[in-house]
Amino acid sequence: MKQGIFKILSNTPLNASVYKMVLSGDTSAITNPGQFVNIKIDGLFLRRPISVNDVDGDKLTIIYKVVGKGTEIMSTLTDGVLDVLTGLGNGYDLSLAGDRPLLIGGGVGVPPLYMLAKKLIAKNKQVTVILGFNTKDEIFYEDEFKALGAKVFVTTVDGSYGIKGFVTDALKDTDCTYFYTCGPEPMLKAVYNATTIDGECSFEERMGCGFGACMGCSCKTKYGNKRICKDGPVLKKGEIIW
Amino acid sequence: MVDTKVNLCGIELDNPIIPASGTFGYGYEYAELYDINMLGTFSFKGTTKDARFGNPTPRIAECTAGMINAVGLQNPGVEAVVKEELPKLKKCFNKKVMANVSGFSVEEYAYTSSVLDKEDQVGWIEVNVSCPNVHGGGMSFGTDPKSAREVTEAVKKVTTKPVLIKLSPNVTDIVSIAKACEDGGADGISLINTMLGMRINLRTRKPVIANKMGGFSGSAIFPVAVRMVYQVAHAVDIPVVGMGGVSSAEDVIELMLAGATAVQVGAYNLVNPYACKDIITELPVVMEKYKITSLKEIIKGVK
Numbered sequence: 001m002k003q004g005i006f007k008i009l010s011n012t013p014l015n016a017s018v019y020k021m022v023l024s025g026d027t028s029a030i031t032n033p034g035q036f037v038n039i040k041i042d043g044l045f046l047r048r049p050i051s052v053n054d055v056d057g058d059k060l061t062i063i064y065k066v067v068g069k070g071t072e073i074m075s076t077l078t079d080g081v082l083d084v085l086t087g088l089g090n091g092y093d094l095s096l097a098g099d100r101p102l103l104i105g106g107g108v109g110v111p112p113l114y115m116l117a118k119k120l121i122a123k124n125k126q127v128t129v130i131l132g133f134n135t136k137d138e139i140f141y142e143d144e145f146k147a148l149g150a151k152v153f154v155t156t157v158d159g160s161y162g163i164k165g166f167v168t169d170a171l172k173d174t175d176c177t178y179f180y181t182c183g184p185e186p187m188l189k190a191v192y193n194a195t196t197i198d199g200e201c202s203f204e205e206r207m208g209c210g211f212g213a214c215m216g217c218s219c220k221t222k223y224g225n226k227r228i229c230k231d232g233p234v235l236k237k238g239e240i241i242w
Numbered sequence: 243m244v245d246t247k248v249n250l251c252g253i254e255l256d257n258p259i260i261p262a263s264g265t266f267g268y269g270y271e272y273a274e275l276y277d278i279n280m281l282g283t284f285s286f287k288g289t290t291k292d293a294r295f296g297n298p299t300p301r302i303a304e305c306t307a308g309m310i311n312a313v314g315l316q317n318p319g320v321e322a323v324v325k326e327e328l329p330k331l332k333k334c335f336n337k338k339v340m341a342n343v344s345g346f347s348v349e350e351y352a353y354t355s356s357v358l359d360k361e362d363q364v365g366w367i368e369v370n371v372s373c374p375n376v377h378g379g380g381m382s383f384g385t386d387p388k389s390a391r392e393v394t395e396a397v398k399k400v401t402t403k404p405v406l407i408k409l410s411p412n413v414t415d416i417v418s419i420a421k422a423c424e425d426g427g428a429d430g431i432s433l434i435n436t437m438l439g440m441r442i443n444l445r446t447r448k449p450v451i452a453n454k455m456g457g458f459s460g461s462a463i464f465p466v467a468v469r470m471v472y473q474v475a476h477a478v479d480i481p482v483v484g485m486g487g488v489s490s491a492e493d494v495i496e497l498m499l500a501g502a503t504a505v506q507v508g509a510y511n512l513v514n515p516y517a518c519k520d521i522i523t524e525l526p527v528v529m530e531k532y533k534i535t536s537l538k539e540i541i542k543g544v545k
Contacts, residue, residue: 001275003516040513045460046304047513069304085515206300208311209512212271214264215287215316216302218295225295225316230271 001211002029006060006084011077014063014140018108019075020053023060029087030055033094033116034182034202034234037062038210040083041073047085048074049210049229051112051182051202060086063111063140088210089233092116092200094123098177101125102199103150104167104191106132106183110141112202116180117150128174129153132167132187136160168194189242202234244529245536246522248282250481250504251404251429253338253365255282258494258537259522262485262508263288263342263368263408264313268327272511273334276519282504285340285432286323286331288370289358291350293319303441303450308460308487309509310439312453315344315373320354328361338365342408344373348396351383356400365404368483369397372410372435373457384410384435387422394426404429406483411463411470412438420474431474432483432506434467459509463487468500475501475542489517491524495532499543 006025014020030037030052037060038047048070054061066075094116101120103113110131120127127150133139134157145152153170154162163170167183168190179199181191188201205228208216212230219226221239226232246257261272263285272278296316303310317323331339341358345351351369358364371384371393383389390407397405407423409416411434420431436457441450449455467486475482484502488494489510497505510517525537534540 001515003514044304045307045309045509045513046302206302208302208309209265209515211515213267213515214302214311214512215296215313216311217299218301218313218316219299220295 001087003085006082008079015138017066020063024058027055027060032091034091034112035089038085041070049207053111054115065108092180092234096178100176102176102179103129104181106187109183112182117148121149130167130170198237200234200236203228244526257282258504259518260506261518262506265508265511268331269335270330275515283340285342285368288315288342288344289317289320289323290344291354298452307462310456310458312451312456320357339363340366340368342368344370348392351393352396352400355397359401367403368406368408370408385413387419390419391422391426394423394428398427406430406432408432410435416470417477420478424478424480430481434470434486461487461489471502472500491521491528498540501542
């Protein structure tokens with residue numbers, strides 16, 4: 001973990017409520033896709049944990065959805081600097097991917113899978129991605145995943161684009177070795193139940209510190225209590241208790 | 243050259259800065275960030291006789307200038323603390339540490355304290371009779387002078403180390419409780435623990451925290467801490483460890499003027515993991531600004 005001052009380079013909407021912010025600063029503590037950063041926002045007490053979408057040299061990209069006061073303030077920022085804790089959480093375990101990993105993202109759970117796809121493709125893996133959204137207007141990053149060379153399926157709950165239904169409705173079209181997923185907990189559970197292959201899920205929880213000190217985000221696993229912020233946010237299929 | 247040393251119940255501290263229990267784990271998370279030996283000491287995570295998972299999540303809520311937590315004394319139990327956590331703590335911290343103890347009966351407080359009494363590195367036992375997040379335990383001992391005294395006496399019987407009783411601000415008469423602890427043999431008083439608070443999510447119309455209520459801490463409660471430290475320090479003859487919303491060297495000096503011998507930093511560690519390091523670095527500068535040559539001399543400076 002590192003604390004750093006990051007300069008805001010851009011902050012642009014991807015749809016009505018999702019924003020992409022590019023920052024520059026010391027990204028050296030970010031070692032693994034699936035990790036997150038914790039951002040101090042003027043006027044608020046607690047930091048806001050946001051997943052890492054991509055790192056390229058000193059450029060850090062995050063994609064966040066406006067869901068409350070913190071992200072609402074973030075969406076209005078256009079320049080200046082942010083105090084950011086980087087390199088938080090365990091991230092995904094790339095060593096288990098096999099030859100044909102499957103990445104499944106739902107809504108604002110999509111962003112961290114981008115850096116993961118990039119790293120896996122760099123390791124010559126044949127990456128399949130399922131992106132799930134409620135409706136066509138909410139879709140983002142389909143083209144970005146395609147540009148990496150991943151095979152991409154998009155599902156929408158209302159059927160306005162791609163496969164109608166949930167991410168699990170696209171599973172039958174895939175033949176993969178291992179899954180990585182991030183999204184709302186009901187989706188994680190559905191993926192967990194619908195898949196026959198092994199994999200891992202990235203969880204979300206309200207956090208105090210984000211670096212393992214306060215026990216604000218604990219959960220029970222088959223191998224004892226874990227802190228989502230420090231021992232997670234990624235948990236292996238075999239340890240999850242729903 | 244200013245003197246930041248203070249003496250807490252017979253043990254000299256290089257400076258009065260003590261990370262508060264529950265915000266600093268068993269030290270090693272922060273030791274990855276800076277050399278925690280620069281601290282006066284720290285109070286480790288509240289420890290109970292048996293392992294506890296604590297409350298369901300969400301356990302955390304944002305507030306104006308503060309936060310609510312309802313962790314509920316999650317800890318691995320005193321045996322695991324001694325076997326697994328203290329050896330790790332010892333590797334990154336070479337000073338005496340403050341052992342924070344919680345319980346659900348007088349016997350349990352005494353048992354856990356007696357186990358921790360055998361640990362050389364434990365310098366003080368801080369008895370938490372004020373946790374707002376556990377049903378039927380903790381705070382009830384700290385809201386009644388008689389119970390607070392009973393716990394104090396029971397812990398004093400099983401240890402020769404200085405015993406500090408950590409009090410709740412959620413009471414009508416803090417002085418009577420502090421005095422009862424002093425009468426029971428307490429070597430010091432720590433205050434304030436968190437204030438009972440609650441937030442409601444307007445969209446779901448449900449409490450933000452699964453436990454409904456939790457402990458409110460952070461900068462917003464600092465004036466309450468100053469007031470209660472002042473009241474208690476002027477009513478008892480034992481040292482007071484002040485805490486509640488401290489986030490700067492100025493806050494430390496203010497609490498010491500109110501009557502604190504040492505000062506704990508809690509919620510602010512969670513926002514700025516370098517909070518205590520920053521405060522310790524800033525302290526001599528702020529002392530010079532206010533023409534303070536020795537921190538010992540300002541304790542209870544306000545009459």
